[in-house]
Amino acid sequence: MAEVRWDYARSMQGALKMARLITAFVAFLCFVITRSQEAYFVLTIMDFIITLLFFLLYLLKFDRKMTFLFCPLVDVFNSLIAALFFLIVGLFAIITKSNVGTLVGGIFVILSFFLCIADSIFLFKKITFNQPRGRTVTN
Structure with missing residues (x-):
């Protein structure tokens, strides 16, 4: 059985992941309720699922058990790619502003963009490439 690290949930990285989860879910709800373009809500639900998986x-x-993959570096790349997509989709949603829900969803997507950038910066600062595998960003 897996051991739960509650200190991660209370850390800065855990708080950023939770904030990303909340903003992506709110943006998803805004896009679905207003029946916006499918690309908008598919992007937000995909980021929600991937961020939830990294949080778990x-x-x-x-x-620490997956030695074949350097998870913090993969998380940094995920955050940067998600930030790029969020910037593009958020600007499209705000510029088109076909209705109020799409505009609010676009604002939450832009907020998710900034959270992704902050998450990747904090993760990258904690990565040390010259230390043994047991000491990762989540220590």
């Missing part, structure tokens, strides 16, 4: 990966210490 760190919370349950699976990142």
